[in-house]
Amino acid sequence: MGEQPDYFVKSAEKTLAVLLAFNAAHKSLTVTEVAGAIGVSRAAARRFLLTLVDLGYLEVEGSAYRQTPRVLDIGASYLAGLTLPQVARPHLQALANRLSETTSLCVLDDQDILYVERISNPRLHSMTVSIGNRLPAWATSMGRVLVAELPEAAREEFLNNAKLQHYTAKTVSSIDELRAELDTVREQGWSLVAQELDEGLRGLAVPVYRGAQLLGALNVSVQPGRIGSASITDEMLPLMRQAAIDIADDFGGRTAEQN
Amino acid sequence: MGEQPDYFVKSAEKTLAVLLAFNAAHKSLTVTEVAGAIGVSRAAARRFLLTLVDLGYLEVEGSAYRQTPRVLDIGASYLAGLTLPQVARPHLQALANRLSETTSLCVLDDQDILYVERISNPRLHSMTVSIGNRLPAWATSMGRVLVAELPEAAREEFLNNAKLQHYTAKTVSSIDELRAELDTVREQGWSLVAQELDEGLRGLAVPVYRGAQLLGALNVSVQPGRIGSASITDEMLPLMRQAAIDIADDFGGRTAEQN
DNA sequence: GACTATATGTGCGCATTGCGTACTGTTGTA
DNA sequence: TACAACAGTACGCAATGCGCACATATAGTC
Numbered sequence: 001m002g003e004q005p006d007y008f009v010k011s012a013e014k015t016l017a018v019l020l021a022f023n024a025a026h027k028s029l030t031v032t033e034v035a036g037a038i039g040v041s042r043a044a045a046r047r048f049l050l051t052l053v054d055l056g057y058l059e060v061e062g063s064a065y066r067q068t069p070r071v072l073d074i075g076a077s078y079l080a081g082l083t084l085p086q087v088a089r090p091h092l093q094a095l096a097n098r099l100s101e102t103t104s105l106c107v108l109d110d111q112d113i114l115y116v117e118r119i120s121n122p123r124l125h126s127m128t129v130s131i132g133n134r135l136p137a138w139a140t141s142m143g144r145v146l147v148a149e150l151p152e153a154a155r156e157e158f159l160n161n162a163k164l165q166h167y168t169a170k171t172v173s174s175i176d177e178l179r180a181e182l183d184t185v186r187e188q189g190w191s192l193v194a195q196e197l198d199e200g201l202r203g204l205a206v207p208v209y210r211g212a213q214l215l216g217a218l219n220v221s222v223q224p225g226r227i228g229s230a231s232i233t234d235e236m237l238p239l240m241r242q243a244a245i246d247i248a249d250d251f252g253g254r255t256a257e258q259n
Numbered sequence: 260m261g262e263q264p265d266y267f268v269k270s271a272e273k274t275l276a277v278l279l280a281f282n283a284a285h286k287s288l289t290v291t292e293v294a295g296a297i298g299v300s301r302a303a304a305r306r307f308l309l310t311l312v313d314l315g316y317l318e319v320e321g322s323a324y325r326q327t328p329r330v331l332d333i334g335a336s337y338l339a340g341l342t343l344p345q346v347a348r349p350h351l352q353a354l355a356n357r358l359s360e361t362t363s364l365c366v367l368d369d370q371d372i373l374y375v376e377r378i379s380n381p382r383l384h385s386m387t388v389s390i391g392n393r394l395p396a397w398a399t400s401m402g403r404v405l406v407a408e409l410p411e412a413a414r415e416e417f418l419n420n421a422k423l424q425h426y427t428a429k430t431v432s433s434i435d436e437l438r439a440e441l442d443t444v445r446e447q448g449w450s451l452v453a454q455e456l457d458e459g460l461r462g463l464a465v466p467v468y469r470g471a472q473l474l475g476a477l478n479v480s481v482q483p484g485r486i487g488s489a490s491i492t493d494e495m496l497p498l499m500r501q502a503a504i505d506i507a508d509d510f511g512g513r514t515a516e517q518n
Numbered sequence: 519g520a521c522t523a524t525a526t527g528t529g530c531g532c533a534t535t536g537c538g539t540a541c542t543g544t545t546g547t548a
Numbered sequence: 549t550a551c552a553a554c555a556g557t558a559c560g561c562a563a564t565g566c567g568c569a570c571a572t573a574t575a576g577t578c
Contacts, residue, residue: 009310009565011270011536016314018271020332024339032554041538046556051268055275056369063555067337069366069373072391073279075334078326079389080283086387093379107328110315114328117389119379120352128345130338130376131390132331268536270565291525300567305527322526 014038018048019057019071028066075132084215085117085131087250088208091243092119095220099236104129104219105208108146111161113137116216138162138178139171141193141205142217148186149207149214155182171196190237200224204232206240210248218244273297277307278316278330287325334391343474344376344390346509347467350502351378354479358495363388363478364467367405370420372396375475397421397437398430400452400464401476407444408466408473414441430455449496459483463491465499469507477503 017038021029029037035045049065052058056070079085085105092103096119105117112134129135137143137158147158159175172178185191194202202222208215220236276297280288288296294304308324311317315329338344344364351362355378365372371393388394396402396417406417418434431437444450453461461481467474479495 005309005313007306007309008313009270009274009306011268011564012274012277012307012310013314015268015271015274016316016333020336022340023336027340030554031556042555043539043557044537047266047268047536048271050264050266051271054264054267055272057275067340069337069368069375071337072334072373073393074275075331076391076393077279077282078328078330079391081281081286081326085389089387109328114331116328128348130344132335132338134332134335270535289525290527301526302528302567303565306565 014040014044014048015052018045018052019067022067028064030063030065034065079116079131082116084247084251088117088216088218088247089119091247091250092117092218095119095239095243096121098239099220101223102221104142104221105216106140106142106146106219107216108137108143108150109134111137111158111163113140113143113146113217135197136163136165138164139167139193139197140219141191141203142219144182144185144191144193145205145207145217146214148182148191167197168195168199170194190233190240192233202232204236204240206237206244208244208247210252215248215251218247273299273303273307274311277304277311278326281326287320287323289322289324293324338375338390341375343506343510347376347475347477347506348378350506350509351376351477354378354498354502355380357498358479360482361480363401363480364475365399365401365405365478366475367396367402367409368393370396370417370422372399372402372405372476394456395422395424397423398426398452398456399478400450400462401478403441403444403450403452404464404466404476405473407441407450426456427454427458429453449492449499451492461491463495463499465496465503467503467506469511474507474510477506 018034021034021037026033031042031046031049034049035042038045049058049060053060053065057068058065059068084107088105092105096103100121102118102120104115104119106113106115108114113136115129115131115133118129118131135143137147147155150158159179162175162178164173164175164178165171166173172181181191190204190206192202192204201224203219204222205217205219208218218240220240222232222236277293280293280296285292290301290305290308293308294301297304308317308319312319312324316327317324318327343366347364351364355362359380361377361379363374363378364376365374367373372395374388374390374392377388377390394402396406406414409417418438421434421437423432423434423437424430425432431440440450449463449465451461451463460483462478463481464476464478467477477499479499481491481495
């Protein structure tokens, strides 16, 4: 591995590697740490760090480098360009209000689902995910909807690369089990995942389709100690399907205008 | 201008420039457009674009390049590293619920405020800002709080660089007027901005202090057609100040443990 | 169909860029 | 005082990344 095509700009990869070296566990890093993390000499790491300070993406305090809020700009340009979250927001809000639960909208990126919009109910202290966060697709209701709707080949590739983990006692434990579940999800057009990622966490998701194009998945996370599975689907599913249709319709209108 | 220090990694700047060339007005770009936008030859732009496709940050369709959700990772690593939004969330939720309004938390970056957490009330179809979004600091309640608390020199530098705009009839129209307003804000410890950025939009903000360190600003946006200014401050201010204190306390506890 | 105009894809030679090594200085520890 | 581990800096060399130039493709115009 490691054979790069001849158009490859190595510095681009390194630049992003430097920015991504910072995370929750490593909020602040030294030159030596960064050099170790991305596999270059201290001198090289230092050049990148100082450059990024100069550009305003990092700040130094003594020998400790840390990210500045400016790094958010890169992702913000993506979110601003997406019509989907903007269009979806009022519908997610209405749904969250009607059901008194938290609603989310996700897209698929490789093996993960990625939150692009989320309305959390102020009355509940719900799980701490925010826009841009990733969760493993195979273990979530939205992920299963998105993967189930994938073309056969892509779905199999997903399954081949899936790294199952045993989060709770209820977590799906084999690829075959997961494949069967995906078939069910595809047939019924929704997915209910109960306590597979976290105890006391249930999520119901439906796809958001615009014609033949899959825009994303819509989710309602159901509070623990609430109604049982049967009434969840009976009560919530029609509302969610309608919301998905409304979002798709609005999206169609909005994107037709602007290119 | 343009004189760069000798440690400067030019490719890093170009890499980020390529990613930032995409925005709401330019969701998808061609090689030539990118080359023009960042000022390099087509061949160079193409190398960067193909590299970023290879790394998964962009995707091509014919000759149209667009961002993938992966660009959110860069900002997500910043948000994950910040303790403040996580700590603040439950307090913002409680406050939003109590007041039936939308609450936000911002930090200052140069001339802008930057949303790092936001709880929007599902019952209201509020203004479309999300985490990572920027607004001009001088025209917002949170911005005025954050700038007012800056040291004298930094505050004056902010004022020197401020580019005032006439958003509405009520917008502050001169630097001197703004300076006087900032003095008032600093004295009273809160800022109320009514309809200066947008008609029918009022925001009340207080600073979040931990000892002498300014962590950010907390805001409640007040619905149009609600109570008058006097009762806004009477009713809301005590709750907001308490929330700010609670956040700072929690923050102190959380950061003391880890590093 | 011929002629422009404007786009993308590609090969190549050369200068710049960015590389690591090696050195110095500083701090903290045994 | 010796030693280890860190940050900063200088420098020479090679790889990297540059733009030019040419081939090719797709429209629009007459």
